Amino acid sequence: MAEIVGLVASIWSLAQVAQGVAVCVRRVSELDKAPTQIQALQEQLCIFQRVLLAADAASQGHENDVLRCAISKTPGIMDELLQVLTIKLIKQGSGSGRARRRAWLRHKTKINSLKNKLTEAREGIFLALSTDIL
16 A cells, blocks of 8 residues: 555656646746747656656556556656756856857757657656556
8 A cells, every 4th residue: 555655656746846847848948049849848748747647547546566667767857857957048048048049059968868768758657557557
């Protein structure tokens, strides 16, 4: 029973972090001439939040080790993404449009890498949910 509660708590906390990252992405997208990669990241975060909600609904009342393993990989990705967005882009790029664009150019590879990791984590959670249904 404690493992089920732990799984639900993990899913809930990840959903909260995903919501915080989504807020940061919205703030970054307000930068002058926000690149399309930021929009793609925002879409990936919305999809990720929906998958977390589906995982929460599917895990009610039973344990799934595959789902637990898939979810355990995501907090590090979310924390790193949140840190890059808040520290590297929002704070450093809070000046002129030129400073914002430079901040984006310096960190876009890292952000795209984290977006890809987030996509892989989402697919892992989705696969775990699919195996649980079967």
